[in-house]
Amino acid sequence: MKVSxxxxxxxxxxxxxxLGALFLLGVFAFSQYALAQQARPDRVTLKPDVPLxxxxxxxxxxxxxxxxxxxxxxxxxxxxxxxxxIDNPHLIYPGDVLELRWESxxxxxxxANRGDVKLxxxxxxxPLDNAIPPIPRDQIDPFLKSNRILESGAFEQLPYVxxxxxxxxxxxxxxxxxxxxxxxxxxxxxxxVRQGSAIIDPVTGELLGVTAADIxxxxxxxxxxxxxxxxxVAEFEITRITEEVRIGDRLLPLEEGILDAYxxxxxxxxxVEDAYMxxxxxxxxxxGQMNIVTINRGEREGLETGDVLAxxxxxxxxxxxxxxxxxxxxxxxxxxxxxxxxxxKAAYGLVLTASRPLAVGDKVKNP
Numbered sequence: 001m002k003v004s005x006x007x008x009x010x011x012x013x014x015x016x017x018x019l020g021a022l023f024l025l026g027v028f029a030f031s032q033y034a035l036a037q038q039a040r041p042d043r044v045t046l047k048p049d050v051p052l053x054x055x056x057x058x059x060x061x062x063x064x065x066x067x068x069x070x071x072x073x074x075x076x077x078x079x080x081x082x083x084x085x086i087d088n089p090h091l092i093y094p095g096d097v098l099e100l101r102w103e104s105x106x107x108x109x110x111x112a113n114r115g116d117v118k119l120x121x122x123x124x125x126x127p128l129d130n131a132i133p134p135i136p137r138d139q140i141d142p143f144l145k146s147n148r149i150l151e152s153g154a155f156e157q158l159p160y161v162x163x164x165x166x167x168x169x170x171x172x173x174x175x176x177x178x179x180x181x182x183x184x185x186x187x188x189x190x191x192x193v194r195q196g197s198a199i200i201d202p203v204t205g206e207l208l209g210v211t212a213a214d215i216x217x218x219x220x221x222x223x224x225x226x227x228x229x230x231x232x233v234a235e236f237e238i239t240r241i242t243e244e245v246r247i248g249d250r251l252l253p254l255e256e257g258i259l260d261a262y263x264x265x266x267x268x269x270x271x272v273e274d275a276y277m278x279x280x281x282x283x284x285x286x287x288g289q290m291n292i293v294t295i296n297r298g299e300r301e302g303l304e305t306g307d308v309l310a311x312x313x314x315x316x317x318x319x320x321x322x323x324x325x326x327x328x329x330x331x332x333x334x335x336x337x338x339x340x341x342x343x344x345k346a347a348y349g350l351v352l353t354a355s356r357p358l359a360v361g362d363k364v365k366n367p
Contacts, residue, residue, distance in 0.1 A: 176238075
């Protein structure tokens with residue numbers, strides 16, 4: 001007679017316990033591996049079919065060269081990192097031959113030859129102006145010299161033109177004007193500015209600042225026993241104008257020092273939220289490559305000069321043919337902008353790429 005039993009032997013119980021322990025150990029090990037993978041920084045992604053060698057051309061920038069190799073050109077420092085032959089990537093010249101190699105599984109772009117001459121310990125004697133920069137400045141410099149964003153209320157605190165020479169109401173190049181207000185005699189060169197448009201946050205309605213429209217420049221005439229105070233009147237000579245200087249125009253001390261020779265594009269160190277393009281220079285309606293735009297985020301939100309942001313356009317609203325509902329499509333990535341002048345609550349940016357016409361109101365996000 002056959003007898004059925006549910007009794008499990010001690011050996012079977014031990015084997016089942018061992019299998020369960022191994023399973024839990026495997027799950028734990030896999031979870032730790034997954035967490036480690038998530039903690040690892042993103043790897044540089046190369047474009048398909050990239051060239052193994054590249055000859056630098058006149059007019060190239062490091063952004064252009066990195067765009068040949070990388071899906072994300074703003075990560076060009078990762079491509080050039082740990083490169084003893086290119087300690088300073090700015091010193092890359094037309095005719096130089098670059099070579100793509102791999103180190104520890106990571107792509108590295110190296111300098112193979114200086115033109116037709118192999119590398120040697122000798123120094124290269126050539127003007128630094130000929131070196132390849134990360135981003136060209138010819139589109140930015142004129143704008144930087146004539147555009148500023150002032151904090152709300154700061155404009156009213158600037159000294160102002162109280163009178164023109166010989167009772168002129170309007171003054172021109174070479175004329176003398178008189179300014180009154182907090183004039184520091186250590187400041188010798190002033191911009192003549194007029195209050196421009198207000199910058200309003202489209203999300204919160206906050207006044208982020210006021211643009212200072214460039215009218216010209218003026219030099220402070222040397223005056224003896226001049227001291228900085230709120231009420232004094234000082235004499236200025238107009239040295240540059242974009243239009244006639246009027247009584248009431250403000251005098252803004254020009255920032256001293258030389259601007260950085262290069263902009264270093266990089267991804268922001270912070271998460272960018274509720275950021276939009278809120279204005280565009282030159283009064284254009286459609287924004288394209290190399291246009292300058294105003295962003296409603298700045299130092300307060302942790303942004304820095306050189307930060308690269310992706311531009312997105314709101315997805316279209318379409319009707320679902322099945323349910324007849326109105327459905328919003330995902331936002332469409334349409335370009336890239338680099339911040340080149342960052343203020344407390346707003347920033348100026350240069351549109352580096354645009355795959356479609358852009359417009360004020362388009363979103364900007366982390367790339």
